[in-house]
Amino acid sequence: MGAVPEEMEARRPRRGGKTLWIVLGAIVVAGVILGYGVVAGWFSSQPITLTGAGATFPYPLINKWSSVYVNLTGVHVNYQSLGSGAGIAQITQKTVDFAGTDAPLKPSERAAAPGLLHLPETIGAVTATYNLPGIATGLNLTGSVLGDIFLGRVTSWNNASIQALNPSVNLPNNPIVVVHRSDGSGTTFVWTSYLHLENSGWNSSLVGKSINWPVGVGKPGNAAVAGYVIQTSYAIGYVELAYTVQSAMTVAKIKNPANNFVLPSLANTTAAASTATSLPAPGGDWGNVSILNAPGANSYPISSLTYLLVYKELNVLGSSMTQTKAKALVEFIWWAVHDGQTYAPALIYASLPGSIVTLDEVGLRSITFNGQTLHT
Amino acid sequence: MQLSRIPRALGRALLAWIRGRSYFEVLTAIVSIAVVALLGVIAVVLFIVAEPSIRTFGIGFLGGTVWDPVAGIFGAAPFIYGTLVTSAIALLLGVPISLGIAIFLSELAPPWLRIPLTYVVELLAAVPSVVYGLWGLRVLSNVMRNSVEPAIQSVLGFLPLFQGNPIGTDMFTAGVILAIMIIPTISAVSREALLAVPENQREAALSLGATHWETTRVAVLRYARAGIFGAIVLGLGRAVGETMAVTMTIGNRNAISGSLFSQGQTIASLIASSWAEAATSPVYLGALIEMGLVLMLISLVINIAARLMVGRFIRRGEGAA
Numbered sequence: 001m002g003a004v005p006e007e008m009e010a011r012r013p014r015r016g017g018k019t020l021w022i023v024l025g026a027i028v029v030a031g032v033i034l035g036y037g038v039v040a041g042w043f044s045s046q047p048i049t050l051t052g053a054g055a056t057f058p059y060p061l062i063n064k065w066s067s068v069y070v071n072l073t074g075v076h077v078n079y080q081s082l083g084s085g086a087g088i089a090q091i092t093q094k095t096v097d098f099a100g101t102d103a104p105l106k107p108s109e110r111a112a113a114p115g116l117l118h119l120p121e122t123i124g125a126v127t128a129t130y131n132l133p134g135i136a137t138g139l140n141l142t143g144s145v146l147g148d149i150f151l152g153r154v155t156s157w158n159n160a161s162i163q164a165l166n167p168s169v170n171l172p173n174n175p176i177v178v179v180h181r182s183d184g185s186g187t188t189f190v191w192t193s194y195l196h197l198e199n200s201g202w203n204s205s206l207v208g209k210s211i212n213w214p215v216g217v218g219k220p221g222n223a224a225v226a227g228y229v230i231q232t233s234y235a236i237g238y239v240e241l242a243y244t245v246q247s248a249m250t251v252a253k254i255k256n257p258a259n260n261f262v263l264p265s266l267a268n269t270t271a272a273a274s275t276a277t278s279l280p281a282p283g284g285d286w287g288n289v290s291i292l293n294a295p296g297a298n299s300y301p302i303s304s305l306t307y308l309l310v311y312k313e314l315n316v317l318g319s320s321m322t323q324t325k326a327k328a329l330v331e332f333i334w335w336a337v338h339d340g341q342t343y344a345p346a347l348i349y350a351s352l353p354g355s356i357v358t359l360d361e362v363g364l365r366s367i368t369f370n371g372q373t374l375h376t
Numbered sequence: 377m378q379l380s381r382i383p384r385a386l387g388r389a390l391l392a393w394i395r396g397r398s399y400f401e402v403l404t405a406i407v408s409i410a411v412v413a414l415l416g417v418i419a420v421v422l423f424i425v426a427e428p429s430i431r432t433f434g435i436g437f438l439g440g441t442v443w444d445p446v447a448g449i450f451g452a453a454p455f456i457y458g459t460l461v462t463s464a465i466a467l468l469l470g471v472p473i474s475l476g477i478a479i480f481l482s483e484l485a486p487p488w489l490r491i492p493l494t495y496v497v498e499l500l501a502a503v504p505s506v507v508y509g510l511w512g513l514r515v516l517s518n519v520m521r522n523s524v525e526p527a528i529q530s531v532l533g534f535l536p537l538f539q540g541n542p543i544g545t546d547m548f549t550a551g552v553i554l555a556i557m558i559i560p561t562i563s564a565v566s567r568e569a570l571l572a573v574p575e576n577q578r579e580a581a582l583s584l585g586a587t588h589w590e591t592t593r594v595a596v597l598r599y600a601r602a603g604i605f606g607a608i609v610l611g612l613g614r615a616v617g618e619t620m621a622v623t624m625t626i627g628n629r630n631a632i633s634g635s636l637f638s639q640g641q642t643i644a645s646l647i648a649s650s651w652a653e654a655a656t657s658p659v660y661l662g663a664l665i666e667m668g669l670v671l672m673l674i675s676l677v678i679n680i681a682a683r684l685m686v687g688r689f690i691r692r693g694e695g696a697a
Contacts, residue, residue, distance in 0.1 A: 082652045083652060084653075085652065085653025086652030086653045088653070089652065089653050089654065112657075155541070175541040175543075177541070177543045182628035182649045183650065183652060184445070184650070184652070205444075205446065205447060207446070208445070208446035209445075209446075209653070210446065210650070210653070211444075211446055212442070212443065212444050212446075212631070213629060213630075216627075216629065216639070217545045217627040217629070217639055218627060218628030218629060218639070218649070219628070220628075220649055228545075231514070231518070232521075232543070232544075232545075
């Protein structure tokens with residue numbers, strides 16, 4: 001019996017020693033990982049990084065620009081696609097260098113962030129995308145019927161109003177699953193503005209970046225709405241064109257003011273874009289700018305400009321902004337609205353018409369840092 | 377003059393206290409007080425940020441049924457409702473199953489099965505909630521839509537609870553996901569409570585001629601009551617505050633609906649899905665933060681109620697935590 005405590009006495013320090021080694025080992029491993037992070041961070045923080053946030057609508061294009069531009073110039077562009085509402089919130093709080101939005105600033109938003117310029121960077125389309133087993137792309141729909149669907153007045157796919165537009169299609173007798181955005185979204189702003197134009201039951205209190213939806217499932221971001229429609233039969237949602245093309249989704253033809261049913265496509269968005277004339281100056285009020293229901297036989301009626309928001313005097317961003325960085329920001333946007341436009345068609349965004357490029361040039365030339373012009 | 381002496385007196389008392397203690401005692405006292413102070417600081421900051429909303433809507437905020445960021449009108453009722461409904465579904469479905477698991481593991485399972493099963497149940501509690509959410513979104517929501525909800529509707533469809541188009545992304549699915557998430561927590565903690573029941577309780581019951589089931593019911597479950605109750609409250613706490621899995625399955629609709637098959641929103645999922653743009657207006661941000669305060673308050677009420685109940689069990693001398 002006496003041997004047992006002795007044995008334990010003998011063991012105890014040995015066990016303690018082992019624990020010590022384990023702890024020391026863990027500290028060394030943690031130290032190496034941390035050290036690597038610090039060293040890597042120190043080296044990677046040397047190049048210039050521009051941060052932006054906002055609309056998911058132009059994200060595929062901005063993402064492309066970012067990967068091309070870093071190889072051209074070494075300047076990193078880090079754009080977080082959080083939704084237009086979040087982009088406006090972040091640029092107002094001055095936590096990002098630029099923001100993206102599809103909804104122009106409301107008067108109250110302009111007042112909260114004085115000195116913001118609207119720089120249109122591309123043009124896209126909002127599609128009505130659906131998942132109907134056995135039915136291909138190109139179902140005919142109108143803004144009025146879409147409004148009724150999103151109001152919950154038309155609840156079944158074989159409703160007479162949909163059937164009347166598609167006499168030859170065998171529509172299923174299934175309930176419609178409506179999908180909309182749950183975050184503050186410029187895509188929602190464009191979509192609800194269009195429904196307000198087309199459907200008398202869609203009143204102006206239902207227009208905005210985030211509204212009180214009468215029916216439907218909410219999902220954050222264009223990608224999440226697209227994903228939900230893809231996995232849910234009999235669903236309908238609204239998604240930016242580039243996302244539906246990337247995922248080969250079925251989309252509706254929408255009736256335009258010329259009484260043609262037109263597919264959302266690069267050509268039809270470009271046709272709508274060409275009608276964007278008599279725009280305000282970059283520093284002006286863009287609240288009423290819209291290319292919805294653009295005239296022209298082939299114009300897709302739910303097209304929209306999408307904007308980058310940049311402060312006219314960049315020193316308001318505080319110590320995070322330097323002369324070098326300010327210059328890099330202006331040069332990047334300059335590149336995006338010129339050479340960058342060549343990447344737009346491949347991603348199904350319409351290239352900016354010359355008049356808008358000129359307008360962007362005026363805006364970019366007016367940007368200053370500590371009063372000093374950055375691009376002449 | 378009197379007032380200015382108070383800090384100095386306090387400081388002196390503190391110094392005197394410290395002098396009599398070991399470093400270890402002082403250190404542990406500091407971290408303990410820091411936790412309390414942190415909670416206080418959080419509450420104060422939340423109140424300050426929520427102030428525009430509190431001032432605008434007053435107490436009516438809690439009863440308001442409209443949440444309209446465009447018009448700047450904010451009411452908390454849809455989210456309090458959504459939180460309570462999903463948590464209630466989770467408890468209704470989760471508690472019986474959890475207790476079954478706990479009883480099986482502690483009373484019935486043969487030892488060779490008991491150990492691996494216990495490990496698995498405890499492992500389930502460690503699965504991150506976003507993984508449950510992903511599974512809920514991709515798998516469960518389809519199963520609910522195609523099989524479970526139509527089946528329920530064909531039998532109980534006359535009830536207002538089960539009306540509407542069952543699309544599998546709704547309050548019911550969110551409740552089921554929550555039930556699955558709280559089962560490991562409740563069963564693991566309940567099992568501990570059952571294991572803590574002294575063996576002589578069981579032997580006494582068996583010697584009086586009780587069957588195995590009667591022994592479990594009378595001698596074991598009743599004895600472990602307080603512990604099981606604590607486990608349930610722990611599960612409820614997780615359900616009330618769960619964010620990701622609910623956001624992904626509940627459908628994110630800011631309105632009250634009597635049907636479990638309609639979309640809803642809980643406090644946590646509302647905050648998760650709208651924090652990003654809330655900074656556009658102080659009232660919006662304030663309303664969202666006020667929702668956070670409401671959530672803290674609900675958790676507090678649940679915890680206090682739980683303490684009181686557990687206290688009652690113990691005072692009666694029938695249970696042990």
